Amino acid sequence: SVINANILNTLIKRQVIQFVQQVGILLCIWCTVALIQYVSEVFEQHLIQNLDIAIRTDIVTVLTAEPYNIYNRRDSATYESWLNNDLQLINQQGFESLFVVIEDIAGALLALVTLAYFHWLLASAAAVLTGLIILLPRLLDHRLSVTSTGLTHQNEQFVSATHDALHVFNLLYTFQSLPLLIAKVRSASMALKYANVKRTVVQTQIGIIGFLGNILSQVVLIGLAGLLAVQHFVSIGTINAVGSLAGNVFNSLGNLSNTLGLIRGTQPFFQKYVDEQAFMTAPSVKTTNAQKDVPIVLQLNNVSYHYPASSILLIDHVSQTFYPGQKILLTGASGTGKSTLLKLIAGYLPLTEGTIMLSRHQISARSANYVLSKVLYLDQQPLLIQGTVRENLRLNQTFTDQQLIHQLLQMKLVTSEKDGAHFLNLQVGTDGNCLSGGQRQRLALARALLRQPEVLLLDEGTSAIDPATAICIEKLLLNMPALTLIMISHTVHDQVLPLFSRVIDFANLTRTQNTQNN
Numbered sequence: 001s002v003i004n005a006n007i008l009n010t011l012i013k014r015q016v017i018q019f020v021q022q023v024g025i026l027l028c029i030w031c032t033v034a035l036i037q038y039v040s041e042v043f044e045q046h047l048i049q050n051l052d053i054a055i056r057t058d059i060v061t062v063l064t065a066e067p068y069n070i071y072n073r074r075d076s077a078t079y080e081s082w083l084n085n086d087l088q089l090i091n092q093q094g095f096e097s098l099f100v101v102i103e104d105i106a107g108a109l110l111a112l113v114t115l116a117y118f119h120w121l122l123a124s125a126a127a128v129l130t131g132l133i134i135l136l137p138r139l140l141d142h143r144l145s146v147t148s149t150g151l152t153h154q155n156e157q158f159v160s161a162t163h164d165a166l167h168v169f170n171l172l173y174t175f176q177s178l179p180l181l182i183a184k185v186r187s188a189s190m191a192l193k194y195a196n197v198k199r200t201v202v203q204t205q206i207g208i209i210g211f212l213g214n215i216l217s218q219v220v221l222i223g224l225a226g227l228l229a230v231q232h233f234v235s236i237g238t239i240n241a242v243g244s245l246a247g248n249v250f251n252s253l254g255n256l257s258n259t260l261g262l263i264r265g266t267q268p269f270f271q272k273y274v275d276e277q278a279f280m281t282a283p284s285v286k287t288t289n290a291q292k293d294v295p296i297v298l299q300l301n302n303v304s305y306h307y308p309a310s311s312i313l314l315i316d317h318v319s320q321t322f323y324p325g326q327k328i329l330l331t332g333a334s335g336t337g338k339s340t341l342l343k344l345i346a347g348y349l350p351l352t353e354g355t356i357m358l359s360r361h362q363i364s365a366r367s368a369n370y371v372l373s374k375v376l377y378l379d380q381q382p383l384l385i386q387g388t389v390r391e392n393l394r395l396n397q398t399f400t401d402q403q404l405i406h407q408l409l410q411m412k413l414v415t416s417e418k419d420g421a422h423f424l425n426l427q428v429g430t431d432g433n434c435l436s437g438g439q440r441q442r443l444a445l446a447r448a449l450l451r452q453p454e455v456l457l458l459d460e461g462t463s464a465i466d467p468a469t470a471i472c473i474e475k476l477l478l479n480m481p482a483l484t485l486i487m488i489s490h491t492v493h494d495q496v497l498p499l500f501s502r503v504i505d506f507a508n509l510t511r512t513q514n515t516q517n518n
């Protein structure tokens with residue numbers, strides 16, 4: 001702007017050489033601006049991506065510290081939304097806006113100093129008008145925060161609904177109900193649209209307030225410069241410079257209130273992560289050598305449980321003792337609470353009444369890691385990660401290929417070591433869809449046995465395996481002397497029944513005191 005003023009002044013005075021010099025300087029300045037722009041854009045992207053990685057790592061760290069039941073109170077799609085949609089909004093509203101704010105403040109300060117260089121009255125007037133432009137849009141802060149929170153919830157619901165709809169594609173395909181998938185995605189999109197529009201309305205209102213303040217302030221400042229020029233306090237060229245400087249200050253600061261509003265709008269996202277942290281578990285308890293020496297025994301004392309969302313007491317004062325190496329068959333009608341009991345023993349669900357002792361220690365007093373290092377629960381639906389069989393068996397822990405192949409052979413997934421080496425590299429697909437149901441169950445069993453658990457809780461773990469192979473695998477488990485096994489099965493084979501130490505009918509567990517059955 002100073003150079004622009006100089007150019008106009010040299011023209012008025014017909015100084016050709018000085019005019020050319022000033023134009024040259026202007027050109028150099030713009031080239032430097034272009035270079036700074038280029039370097040800062042690349043730097044910004046590096047910084048934003050690093051911040052994203054840090055936030056994602058923080059979120060996942062909080063989630064991995066949560067107990068099983070706390071994590072499972074939301075579906076995984078909600079967490080996906082946190083890691084993707086929220087991050088996108090944080091990037092756009094937060095980080096990108098932050099760089100704009102830095103640029104705006106730097107530009108505005110420079111412009112104010114330049115105005116002061118022309119005349120102190122210009123700088124003072126600009127400073128007062130600036131304050132007004134920044135403060136006015138804050139009136140809409142609360143509405144922006146509310147609509148931003150609404151948008152983040154809607155994002156979660158959208159991802160959850162679409163995830164669910166796409167997940168059941170095979171079901172809808174079989175029943176020729178695929179239009180339902182379209183309808184679900186459409187209705188989730190409509191809800192998301194309204195949340196987005198609501199927030200944009202507030203954002204635009206903030207923008208308009210800033211814009212109007214900006215225009216009015218520019219007019220006032222140019223008028224003031226004109227007055228000062230008429231009074232010969234400043235040169236005529238100054239009016240030209242003040243015009244562009246005023247534009248610079250008020251455009252930047254008019255936007256500033258808008259961008260600051262956007263940045264403040266990201267606060268609800270972070271608040272959500274902070275709230276989540278409140279659920280973090282207590283620090284893990286160290287296991288002493290003396291505790292390790294205690295023989296494994298499970299003891300349930302008056303255990304009762306109902307899910308928070310239901311008033312039905314599924315487990316009603318159950319007392320049982322399990323000795324090391326025992327093999328228990330748990331039978332009973334569907335939906336009565338057998339899996340729930342195993343989840344309580346594994347420490348997945350918090351006990352509401354009674355105690356469960358593992359190695360003579362209350363599991364509620366032990367860290368989740370301690371319980372999980374001794375007790376392994378195998379779900380009815382084995383979960384597999386996308387990747388190779390090897391990755392699924394190791395889950396980031398160290399096992400040699402030989403150990404892995406040994407388990408594959410035991411679970412009859414392969415017939416030779418050579419086949420095993422090949423099978424380890426097989427990609428299992430999404431949710432293990434490249435494997436059969438029986439193969440998935442055997443892979444889950446191999447993965448569990450690799451860890452040599454002291455107690456294995458097997459929930460219908462062989463239900464999808466052909467009878468001949470299932471009998472072989474069950475015999476193998478039942479003949480492991482050190483393993484304490486509690487197995488739920490609706491289809492137990494006659495050949496393995498005598499190998500169980502005890503058969504417990506779940507219906508007889510409730511309100512019975514059973515301490516010494518063998």
Ligand SMILES: Nc1ncnc2c1ncn2[C@@H]1O[C@H](COP(=O)(O)OP(=O)(O)OP(=O)(O)O)[C@@H](O)[C@H]1O
Pocket residue numbers: 307308309310314332333334335336337338339340341
């Ligand atoms: N997270 C949950 N929240 C609320 N209720 C649940 C939850 N999980 C299971 N239930 C309910 O608890 C009851 C017992 O379920 P559970 O899975 O323990 O039964 P089960 O005896 O293992 O059945 P099955 O033999 O069919 O596997 C069921 O009625 C079920 O609807």
